[in-house]
Amino acid sequence: xxxxxxxxxxxxxxxxxxxxxxxxxxxxxxxxxxxxxxxxxxxxxxxxxxxxxxxxxxxxxxxxxxxxxxxxxxxxxxxxxxxxxxxxxxxxxxxxxxxxxxxxxxxxxxxxxxxxxxxxxxxxxxxxxxxxxxxxxxxxxxxxxxxxxxxxxxxxxxxxxxxxxxxxxxxxxxxxxxxxxxxxxxxxxxxxxxxxxxxxxxxxxxxxxxxxxxxxxxxxxxxxxxxxxxxxxxxxxxxxxxxxxxxxxxxxxxxxxxxxxxxxxxxxxxxxxxxxxxxxxxxxxxxxxxxxxxxxxxxxxxxxxxxxxxxxxxxxxxxxxxxxxxxxxxxxxxxxxxxxxxxxxxxxxxxxxxxxxxxxxxxxxxxxxxxxxxxxxxxxxxxxxxxxxxxxxxxxxxxxxxxxxxxxxxxxxxxxxxxxxxxxxxxxxxxxxxxxxxxxxxxxxxxxxxxxxxxxxxxxxxxxxxxxxxxxxxxxxxx
Amino acid sequence: xxxxxxxxxxxxxxxxxxxxxxxxxxxxxxxxxxxxxxxxxxxxxxxxxxxxxxxxxxxxxxxxxxxxxxxxxxxxxxxxxxxxxxxxxxxxxxxxxxxxxxxxxxxxxxxxxxxxxxxxxxxxxxxxxxxxxxxxxxxxxxxxxxxxxxxxxxxxxxxxxxxxxxxxxxxxxxxxxxxxxxxxxxxxxxxxxxxxxxxxxxxxxxxxxxxx
Numbered sequence: 001x002x003x004x005x006x007x008x009x010x011x012x013x014x015x016x017x018x019x020x021x022x023x024x025x026x027x028x029x030x031x032x033x034x035x036x037x038x039x040x041x042x043x044x045x046x047x048x049x050x051x052x053x054x055x056x057x058x059x060x061x062x063x064x065x066x067x068x069x070x071x072x073x074x075x076x077x078x079x080x081x082x083x084x085x086x087x088x089x090x091x092x093x094x095x096x097x098x099x100x101x102x103x104x105x106x107x108x109x110x111x112x113x114x115x116x117x118x119x120x121x122x123x124x125x126x127x128x129x130x131x132x133x134x135x136x137x138x139x140x141x142x143x144x145x146x147x148x149x150x151x152x153x154x155x156x157x158x159x160x161x162x163x164x165x166x167x168x169x170x171x172x173x174x175x176x177x178x179x180x181x182x183x184x185x186x187x188x189x190x191x192x193x194x195x196x197x198x199x200x201x202x203x204x205x206x207x208x209x210x211x212x213x214x215x216x217x218x219x220x221x222x223x224x225x226x227x228x229x230x231x232x233x234x235x236x237x238x239x240x241x242x243x244x245x246x247x248x249x250x251x252x253x254x255x256x257x258x259x260x261x262x263x264x265x266x267x268x269x270x271x272x273x274x275x276x277x278x279x280x281x282x283x284x285x286x287x288x289x290x291x292x293x294x295x296x297x298x299x300x301x302x303x304x305x306x307x308x309x310x311x312x313x314x315x316x317x318x319x320x321x322x323x324x325x326x327x328x329x330x331x332x333x334x335x336x337x338x339x340x341x342x343x344x345x346x347x348x349x350x351x352x353x354x355x356x357x358x359x360x361x362x363x364x365x366x367x368x369x370x371x372x373x374x375x376x377x378x379x380x381x382x383x384x385x386x387x388x389x390x391x392x393x394x395x396x397x398x399x400x401x402x403x404x405x406x407x408x409x410x411x412x413x414x415x416x417x418x419x420x421x422x423x424x425x426x427x428x429x430x431x432x433x434x435x436x437x438x439x440x441x442x443x444x445x446x447x448x449x450x451x452x453x454x455x456x457x458x459x460x461x462x463x464x465x466x467x468x469x470x471x472x473x474x475x476x477x478x479x
Numbered sequence: 480x481x482x483x484x485x486x487x488x489x490x491x492x493x494x495x496x497x498x499x500x501x502x503x504x505x506x507x508x509x510x511x512x513x514x515x516x517x518x519x520x521x522x523x524x525x526x527x528x529x530x531x532x533x534x535x536x537x538x539x540x541x542x543x544x545x546x547x548x549x550x551x552x553x554x555x556x557x558x559x560x561x562x563x564x565x566x567x568x569x570x571x572x573x574x575x576x577x578x579x580x581x582x583x584x585x586x587x588x589x590x591x592x593x594x595x596x597x598x599x600x601x602x603x604x605x606x607x608x609x610x611x612x613x614x615x616x617x618x619x620x621x622x623x624x625x626x627x628x629x630x631x632x633x634x635x636x637x638x639x640x641x642x643x644x645x646x647x648x649x650x651x652x653x654x655x656x657x658x659x660x661x662x663x664x665x666x667x668x669x670x671x672x673x674x675x676x677x678x679x680x681x682x683x684x685x686x687x688x689x690x691x
Contacts, residue, residue, distance in 0.1 A: 263565075270563035272503065272537035348566055355569040359528045359576055 026441070027448040034438050041434020048427030052420045059416035066409035067229055071221055073402055074232040078218040082211060089207045096200040103193060110186040121179040233406065240403035246396035254289055257338070257386045260379060261285045264344035289390070292334050296391030299327040306398040335387040342383030346376045504691065505539040505610030506530050507601035510556075511619030512544045513592040515650060520586050522646055522684060523618050527579045530616070531572045533691040536563045539608045542579050543597060545619060546589030547626050550596030556582045560608065594623045595631035602636065613640045614691065620648045621663050637676025643690060644680045 004018060005011040026033070220228040265288075266281040273280035301312040302324040315323065350372075442449060508530065510523040527542055534540055541558035543549070557578040561568035598615065605613040621644055625631055644667065653660035664680060671678040681689060 266536070267564050267566060271535070271565050271568075272563045274502070351566055351569050355572055356532055358573060359532045361528070 023445060023448060027445050030441070030445065033441055037434055037437045037441065041430050041437070044430040045427040045434075048423050048430060052423035052427060055416050055420040055423060059413055059420060062409060062416060063413050066406060066413065067224070069409065070229055070232045070236065070406055071224055073236075073406070074221045074228065075218065078214055078221060082214050082218065085207055085211045085214065089204055089211070092200055092203050092207070096197070103197070107190060107193060110190050114183050114186050117179045117183050121176040233410065236403045236406040237410070239399050240407045243396040243400035243403060247393070247400055250390065250393045250396070253386060253389060254293075256382070257289050257390070258282075258285050260345060260383050260386075261288060261338055261341040263348060264341040267344065267348065288334065288338070292331065292338075292387040293390050293393055295327045295331045295334070296387075297394045297397070299324060299331065299391055300394035302327060306394045308394070308398050308401070331387055331391065335384045338383035338387060339380045340383075342379040343376060346372075346379055501609055501611040503537040503539065503610050504534060504612040504614065505605040505608045506534065506541070506614045506616065506691065507605055508540075508542045508616045508618065509549075509594070509597040509601060510542065510544050511592060511594075511617075512546050512586055512589045513624065514588045514590070515622065516592075516620050516648065517586065517588040519618065519646060519648060520583055524579055524583050525684060526616060526618060526645060526687065528576055529687045530691060531576060534561065534572075536561050536565055536568045539605070539610055540575065541601075541604055542582070543600060544582075544586070544589070545592055545594055545597045545617075547591040547593060548596055548629060549593040550599050552600070554597070554600065555604070558604070591626045591629075592619070592622060592624045593626075593629060593631065594619060594621065595633070595635070596629070598635055598642075599633075602640065605640070615640055615642045616645055616690070617642065618645045620650060621667055622650060635670065635674040637671050637674035640671075640674075640676040642671045642676050642678050644678075645682075646684055647680055647682055 005014040008014045008017070217228065221232070262282050262285040265285045266279075269280050269284050271279070271281055275283055297306070297308065298312065300306045301309050302315075302320045304313060304320075307313050312320070312323065508523065508527060510520055511517075512520060523542065527540075530540060537560070539558070539560040541555055543555045546554060557575055559571050559575050561571050594617065597617075601615045605615070623631075644664070647660075647664065649657075649660055653663075668678045681687070
């Protein structure tokens, strides 16, 4: 650098000459440099714009795909719900209508009995005694003593007849009341039967309304309406977070389970063997837990609670029941093994504590707490229960897997949108940067550019002056 | 692409199944039984018990005495490689502790102090055990006194070894001239480091947690 300044005896002069030469070179190369900067900026902006368009297309394709997936999942879920509702309706109808002939017969019999009893219970008015007219005639007779005796006899007979009539009346009333009382159970039976029928009918109506609502939603999904997609999308996100939360809880349960069995596993497979960087005992404990979770998955599949494996769902009922029993038995075996290992853990822990206390010379450390059986029992209980609790992981896992697809799609769409926006911004920025670069290029050339502007202005003025003289001479020539 | 993935999977599986490097620890405790140090021998039990609490399954331990001629298996008082089942390892630890206790109760003072011979024996023992970590603990005043005819001017290979001098007591002459004590320790440090080992001195036995 310093040698450049030595081509004249005065470095300042050398620097000035170099500066002038540099400015001159930049000035003469100005047009080319401007074109190059513009071309580079335009190429970059174009490339970024093309990339942005490409990313936008990818995002649109992903959105379309995600929409399809969402609609397919929603359709499948609705089909399952509607299918289940129909099954419930079928159950209700089968349960109630299968007994309908019997119900009808019982109702008819009851009604017939009631009719018969009602006919028999009709009140018969007591007969009017035929004596009244005779008594009247006798009473009007003008015979003193004979009439009185006759009347006394008649009175006596009438009293007797009245008593008999009253007895008959009471008897017939009692019979009628007995008949009416006998009708009561029949009435109650009819009422209860009709109540049950009413309940069943209401249940069927309720189910049919639910089916109707689900069918409307299903039709909206089939028509691929935006509203249906929005509902499915938000549901999917909610399911994702809820299932992730439950899976996190299940993972914590798995960790507890692992802690319970990892230590005693060292007794079985050795405590110092390694596979890679993992202790074999830890791997064995993990394998046991994973097998339990797998068995839980198969059990849930066999019960048709989850549908992660279509092959299991498509098995015949007989095979499914067999599979159910097998997986349950394996789970029971595993749970029993875990309970045993949990007990073994406590025994080993006590042994180690006693050894360490002995080595430390700590006599108090080797004493065994009298209530230690509580923790031992709790550990064994946890060892037995946790494998069964982990069975239910299958449900949130299925939801998580299904919703994960949609959520990943949504995240991908958001990322692609952001990337497209960023690329567009960069494209615009590069175009503007090209303009700024041209201005910056011109900055050290302000002197020659100023001279050029002045010279151009002077040239323009001269041209205008020449033009006016020429016009004037032409006018003179015309005149 | 599928082929590459398969190859990658196979490579990972092979890597997982490859024998893993050893992770166990080997401890060799040399106990000076010479006349000048015999009173300190009881501390060997404390160190042994501490080491036993820290050692795990598959670790190895040996306790040997330093006497007139220490380069012999007969000077090994107790040795054990713990089983990889923790319960069996605990039983071995208890048996080892009682063995060492018995030795300390019956220990007799030796006329000379062959530290180099003990170190050679320790190197041989731990190298045979192929332990990942090798610790030689020396409970001694580090004053070597050889009987006539014993040649110990030989280089020692301490590569991969940690040599820890424990409870290095000061001799009466050290009190007159402390330079003797410092020179003694420097000499051993130089010898261990020249052999490629790592040298430490722990005089406070309440700070044994720095060991192992």
